[in-house]
Amino acid sequence: MPLHPKALTYPGPCYGPSLHFIFPQNPHSVFMCKGVGISVPKRSSTSLGSVNNGIGSLPDWKLSSIGVKDVDVATLGNLCVDIVLNVPQLPPRSFVERKAYMENLSASPPDKQYWEGGGNCNMAIAAARLGLRCITIGHLGNEIYGKFLLDVLQDEGIGTVGMSEDTDFIDGSNAFHETLLCWVLVDPSQRHSFCSRADFSKEPAFSWMSLLSGEVKMAIKQSKILFCNGYGFDELSPGMILSALDYALEVGTSVFFDPGPRGKSLSTGTPEQQRALNQLLKMSDVLLLTSDEAESLTGIGNPILAGQELLKRGVRMKWVIVKMGPRGSILITLSSIACAPAFKVNVIDTVGCGDSFVAAIAFGFIHNMPMVNTLALANAVGAATAMGCGAGRNVATLQKVKDIIRASNLNEDDEFWTELLYKNLDIQDITFLSKAVTNGNDTRLNRVALQKVVSELLHKIESPELERKVLS
Numbered sequence: 001m002p003l004h005p006k007a008l009t010y011p012g013p014c015y016g017p018s019l020h021f022i023f024p025q026n027p028h029s030v031f032m033c034k035g036v037g038i039s040v041p042k043r044s045s046t047s048l049g050s051v052n053n054g055i056g057s058l059p060d061w062k063l064s065s066i067g068v069k070d071v072d073v074a075t076l077g078n079l080c081v082d083i084v085l086n087v088p089q090l091p092p093r094s095f096v097e098r099k100a101y102m103e104n105l106s107a108s109p110p111d112k113q114y115w116e117g118g119g120n121c122n123m124a125i126a127a128a129r130l131g132l133r134c135i136t137i138g139h140l141g142n143e144i145y146g147k148f149l150l151d152v153l154q155d156e157g158i159g160t161v162g163m164s165e166d167t168d169f170i171d172g173s174n175a176f177h178e179t180l181l182c183w184v185l186v187d188p189s190q191r192h193s194f195c196s197r198a199d200f201s202k203e204p205a206f207s208w209m210s211l212l213s214g215e216v217k218m219a220i221k222q223s224k225i226l227f228c229n230g231y232g233f234d235e236l237s238p239g240m241i242l243s244a245l246d247y248a249l250e251v252g253t254s255v256f257f258d259p260g261p262r263g264k265s266l267s268t269g270t271p272e273q274q275r276a277l278n279q280l281l282k283m284s285d286v287l288l289l290t291s292d293e294a295e296s297l298t299g300i301g302n303p304i305l306a307g308q309e310l311l312k313r314g315v316r317m318k319w320v321i322v323k324m325g326p327r328g329s330i331l332i333t334l335s336s337i338a339c340a341p342a343f344k345v346n347v348i349d350t351v352g353c354g355d356s357f358v359a360a361i362a363f364g365f366i367h368n369m370p371m372v373n374t375l376a377l378a379n380a381v382g383a384a385t386a387m388g389c390g391a392g393r394n395v396a397t398l399q400k401v402k403d404i405i406r407a408s409n410l411n412e413d414d415e416f417w418t419e420l421l422y423k424n425l426d427i428q429d430i431t432f433l434s435k436a437v438t439n440g441n442d443t444r445l446n447r448v449a450l451q452k453v454v455s456e457l458l459h460k461i462e463s464p465e466l467e468r469k470v471l472s
Helices: 095-106 121-129 144-155 214-221 230-234 238-250 262-267 271-283 291-298 303-313 353-366 371-386 398-407 414-422 450-461 464-471
Strands: 071-076 079-086 115-119 134-137 159-161 180-186 192-195 223-229 254-258 286-290 319-323 328-332 336-341 429-434 445-449
Touching: 071 121, 071 214, 071 353, 079 144, 095 180, 095 192, 115 121, 115 144, 115 180, 121 134, 121 144, 121 353, 134 214, 144 159, 159 214, 214 223, 214 238, 223 230, 223 238, 223 353, 230 238, 230 262, 238 254, 238 271, 254 271, 254 353, 262 271, 262 291, 271 303, 286 291, 286 353, 291 303, 291 319, 303 319, 303 328, 319 353, 319 371, 328 371, 336 371, 336 414, 353 371, 371 398, 371 429, 371 450, 398 450, 414 429, 429 450, 445 450
Parallel strands: 071 134, 071 223, 079 180, 134 159, 223 254, 254 286, 286 319, 336 429, 429 445
Antiparallel strands: 079 115, 180 192, 319 328, 328 336
């Protein structure tokens, strides 16, 4: 039976050691999304011509002054194109059969309308829509998929920097130099799985890369934040990732790390993977992870205690941020805790919410916002993405974020937060976002009024300077 494109976009985690079968949990699953319209502002950009692999461009504000950090965020690796297909049945589990299935799938590319940016494109697009200046560092092949992804990023005002040191080494006809694709396969029962060529190799997809190019070093040096996630290990060797980390430390660029689901497998992976993971956990400035991921790395079920343990292991760690799903988020430092319940919205699709959340944390970090304000903004951006269908160009828009903040519909789960916080009142400073501001006799718990935070956030994201960045 032939394969048929399905009109939906679902850029999730792009690849892993095996196929992941996910079942929809409610009638508002991603598979109900149809005919998603995409409208994004066009932004001017100037091409740098050939950058490493023949594909690379930067808007005219990028990398303009030596020694000046005029780029807000650079993402490392994890660039891919997501393609969604409606299939009669999901791929077989046998490695050989699954590989043959994948080769057959790749033989004839579906219509371009079913393509979407995936991986770190999600974070970069969400950050750019908040007004941050962004660069994606990664490999794009010189074929239709690479050119598509480059166009998507350019349209969002995001620069791209290729990673290969030797441009003569790139062979466009070699499959190992092609843009990574994530095939999102949906069967008649609306079960789905992710599949890419990275599933069939023990080596990272771009293991032939061994050195950071001069362009990559310049991009890292002139960025305030370098963002890495666990899926980068599926593309880049642990040595390459460590080289980027070491160079960021050398030039004073803050490092954000989100291990994601790969954190657990990396912690028991090859010696090189374990070393790279431990260095990222030790030397990052900001660590972002879910409560389950925090527990898997520490063995501690309490998210605050797990965050404190990760802080103790770090050398440069300033923030550990634990994403609590529909309950909200927690920001932990050595001396304080900030908590913000989530906003209530009509959830359509949670894919890309975590990536969007990270973008807002970067915004708060760069602008030195109060911690509880940063969490509230991140919760709003994540919620705005959840109201759409899929990620890529469907992540949060600035207008949706404003609407959610103005609505101020906080999901206050008093029983959950009271139990969690009163187990950790030995911390001297606990800040909690709340509709009610009565703090009672307990001076350790500082309730911050939601309306105060809303007013401050709207003032920040509605500033004329930010509006010019987003619309230019």
